[in-house]
Amino acid sequence: MDFITGEIVGILLFFIGLYGLMTKKSIIKTIMSMSIMESGIYLFYVTINYVPGSVPPIGQQGDAPFVDPVPSALMITAIVIGIGVTAIGLTMFMHYKQKHGITHWSRNRN
């Protein structure tokens, strides 16, 4: 089962999310698919260039190599942005639904 690495699963999640975005008309499912897509990216990032047996870059270096901390640092930022974006998307959706009762992407400009 060597091919099931974080990178491969990340890429798969990205495209699963994209499939959801392409096919689902419900706005709430759009937001969910977007989150799935972003999770795929987070997983891809935190597993890139991972060497088995490496240690976190804290304290004295022993024999084991240090892990590259940059992708994790980037992903903390990206996760925060992702939460913000999801929250804003949900807020827009709630406002739209309560005011106008629309839950799906419509075909035409009204």
Place this chain on the structure above:
Amino acid sequence: MLYLLIVGPILAGVLTILFSKRDTRLFIIFVQIVQLLYALHIFIDVRLTNTIFNFMSGAPEGLSITLMADTISSVFILLTAIIFLMMLIFAYHKDYFTTQFGFLLLVLEALITGLFLSTDLFNLYVLLEVATVVVSILIMINKEKQAIYDGMIYFFVNVIGTAFLLFGIGMIYRTTGLLEMNAIAEALPLVEDPRSLYLPFALMMTTLSLKTAVVPLFSWLPKAHGTPSAPPVVSALLSGLYIKTGVYMFIRFTAMFEAVISVPELFLVIGFMTSIFGFIMALGQNDIKMILAYSTVSQIGLIMIGLTMGPEVAFWGAMFHIVSHALFKSALFLAAGQIYHYYGTRDIRQIRGVMRTMPLIGLAVLFGILGVTGAPLFNGSVSKYLIAYGSDAALVQFGLNVINLGTITYFLKFSTILFGKDERPDEVKPMREDRLSEILVFVMGTLILVSGVFGPVSIDILFGYEATVFTAGYFQKGIIYMLMLVAGTGIYNGVVKKSGILDDISHIELTFNGIITSMTGFFLFVASYLYVML
């Protein structure tokens, strides 16, 4: 000290929120003037000395987050500061200019400046994401049903598009271990297997093509830029300035990949298709804002053509067209806002006699139209001349002429609002309370003429590129323009007015799912093109 340009407006914006009970408009305009002066200082500095680098937190070059002001980006930050100052002065007497609105504009300015300055890939992602949020709030600021729907489409499409960029950045980081664009440009030729870069290139180009709104990814643009209830300032900013961040990033990213992946021919074709699609869609519109929005699509296509054509003269012509487009499109959008306020409709068939009722606005619209269609002595003609000068190929020349003919035709339709007589009875006409914004729009209109008359000089001042424009060829173009005007009038009266097909075409719209599907399709197309052709 480049970071001051980014931090300054945001800090000032937070200050205005703290004092939101008071009238903060003058303070915001004051901040804007300071920003303009500082941008001017940076611009002169870059032109006199050389590229300025700013390495954040003292980390060594290539590893730190870097801000860079070179010939191109210094012009863009200057342009940003000028356009924002004009927008704020325009909005000064409007009732939508609240503290919240001013805060959002200041933040957006900082983000756009950041996008022009930063050379760090992840930084660009963050700035794009935040800018998407700010822009969608600005689109929805009136909370009308249509505006919220358009804003939501804009928001989701752009967030998903930016996710492509983030994914691409991850793949680049996986191959090179770098995030700084100049360092990556040096490292990429050393990559053993260039095929591993095709996927990140395709991912990044999908985002950038979405941001520049080329075929087939432009569907969100007319929705966002032409939203009926968005304030004219927002539409003008989006169409005049914000869309240029995508073009600018396209320039930077193609330069970054140049050593390994160079596919200008692909984007040349895409540029032509965008331009032609843009004017076909614009021909069938009856809403003045929608005509202008589709005109932006068409002009961006023209800019892409110039950028990817190859010769230096076409490249700088396209750069000047970016500046000219920023001027005339924001002037036209602001004028459209004033016209809408006075006439109470955006329907082109019901607006008549702008020239008589609002002479200043009418003149500005006239100058804007002459600029965008490339009439001699206006700035559009200079940049279009330089772009056309870049190629001898008959097909390219033919394409450019078709685009120009299309532009002239739909702007002839647009110009019908200028003439005739306003036939409404006097009592329905609202008061024209706002002289300041009318004068400002007129000033922008004259800028179009001035920057055109002194076209070669302005290119030399802005980009340090010496172009010879006023030659026999230029005057030949002038004669061609006159002929096209006649042909355009013929086409408009003969075909466009009567044909129902154009009306049908112009109402084709992609649904949200359609937009995402075309995005995925575009990504797959670029990726497979790279694998097959290179």
